[in-house]
Amino acid sequence: MAKTKTAFFCQNCGTQYAKWVGQCSSCREWNTIVEEVVQKEEKRSWKTDTSSVKQASKPLRVSEITQEKELRLDTLDQEFNRVLGGGLVPGSLTLLGGEPGIGKSTLLLQIALKLPYKTLYVSGEESQRQIKMRADRIQPNSENCYILTETKTQNIFQQIAAVEPDLVVIDSIQTLHTDYIESAAGSISQIRECAAELIKFAKESHTPVILVGHITKDGTIAGPKILEHMVDTVLQFEGDRNYVYRILRSLKNRFGSTAELGIYEMQGSGLREVNNPSEVLISKNEEDLSGTAIAATVEGMRPLLIEIQALVSTAVYGTPQRSATGFNAKRLNMLLAVLEKRAGFKLAAKDVFLNITGGISVDDPAIDLAVMAAILSSNADISIEKGICFAAEVGLAGEIRPVQRVDQRILEAEKLGFSTIFVSKNNKIGLKNTGIQIRKVSKIEDVVDFLF
Secondary structure, eight states: OOOOEEEEEETTTOOEESSOOSBOTTTOOBSOEEEEEEEOSOOOOSSSOOOOOOOOOOOOOGGGSOOOOOOOBOOSOHHHHHHHTSSBOTTOEEEEEEOTTSSHHHHHHHHHHHOSSOEEEEESSSOHHHHHHHHHHHOSOOSSEEEEEOOBHHHHHHHHHHHOOSEEEEEOGGGOBOTTOOSOTTSHHHHHHHHHHHHHHHHHHTOOEEEEEOBOTTSSBSSOTHHHHHSSEEEEEEEOTTSSEEEEEEEEETTSOSSOEEEEEEETTEEEEOSOHHHHHSOOOSSOOTTEEEEEEEETTEEEEEEEEEEEEEOSSSSOOEEEESSOHHHHHHHHHHHHHHSOOOOTTEEEEEEEGGGOOOOOGGGHHHHHHHHHHHHHTOOOOTTEEEOOEEOTTSBEEOOSOHHHHHHHHHHTTOOEEEEETTOOOOOOSOSSEEEEESBHHHHHHHHO
């Protein structure tokens, strides 16, 4: 038996220390350093029988490695498949994080119940009867989903060997513990060791594993940062519990793009996929309102039309306020300076509030022109005609700059019934005979003259 080793870890950020200190030098938190047992005994394989020893891999030339297309498991969920890059890769580890009550367990249980192949759903937080109550609401007649309530990894691997599932879901990684570490479940060393055992199991058995991860008050996944480095894919489930819409983002993906976006609607029978999110993100107001503009943006491979709202009012307290929700506040200040300098609008003494509806955050510079149009519409209290949308970046000189994949943006706007779209004069457009009017502009003054 090996000698017991201990070390000191910060429970907030995971930094390791040789001795106890009062304040963590990395995250500056007080009284978060805890002594934990690093290794208690010699580790064995995740397998129950240790007779089969895996041979060491040999180095190969790049030309000798056979390139086969990676087979993916279809989750029968278009939004989930899109964010993953086409489905679950065998042997991959996926980490799903999100706030409490946002719907992480509901999403994964819904996927596990729908799959046509064998799935093992391991819960360390709920009893089998509690999960059964939720399963009856989502899909009561499922023959391929097995429910296990267990927190000890050695027992979980025994059940995996008995059931031989094609997919394993762990809810959640913070509740697991292993016999090889003596510290409490949820501690830094327990999370790291349990994740390492699951990774070894996934890679050797080619079984995809999905982990649920708790998050801290700062919005980051609880536990050591190395957990996000160890897994193949990190997904973030976002949304406001006061609203019905949820957004699934990919923060890290070794097998696909990290720019994809999935949108769900929370219902009593589970999460409904929203295949046309543009209809969700655009409000259905019959009357004309000032301060709103529609922008054509692209998230990953998916074009979206989003509504931008702006409110410009006289500053009451002397110092004007600048507030943006879902948009970069520094970029808002830059666009206001361009309007002041190039277009002659006096906005320095006015409060400006900006909001992107639907609760999403957009980094695409193609919404610059729509942001300016919404601000000018609110400032003049003149509504923009219905059927007009924008897809262009604005430079510091007031010039309208071209954006990428403008053809997809135009087609999405035409599909949703828009009649006019403003784009840069320098954009190369390959579309012909479209039913939407494409208005090419080169300066911000041209847009102002046409709209107002």
